[in-house]
Amino acid sequence: MKLFFRSLIGGILAILSILPFLFLGLSLYDAFPNIYGILALGAISILSLWIAYSIFKLIRKRGILKILSYPYSSPEADNLKDK
Template sequence: MKLFFRTIIGFILAILAISPFIFIGLSLYDAFPNFYGIIALGIISILSLWIAYGIFKLIKGKGILKILSYPYASPDLDKIKQ
């Protein structure tokens, strides 16, 4: 059951990671509706899918709470006042 929830959360966060890149790619294609626009849209789409797959795999393997906990968080920002 835990793996099922991790898969759902990873899928949702992967979709959220893809959406801004696709918006930027479609905006570039709208600005340059020729061969260069198609190339830019393709590169941005592949990059966003690669990042989304990495996020999905990380969350499915470790879980969202482990990613947000100490080893992955920035401990330097916790000690601002010295």
């Protein structure tokens, strides 16, 4: 069940990471409606899919809380005293 939730959250965040790149690629294609726009859209799409897949793998392996939490605690900052 834990792997299912990790996969679901990873899939949602992967899709959300694709959207800005897709918007950028379509904007470039709108500005340059020729072969250069198509090449830019293709390169940006491949880059966004690679980033989305790496985000999905990372969340599925470690979980969302491990990624969002800071791994190193500082005990000096826990007990702050006025000097």
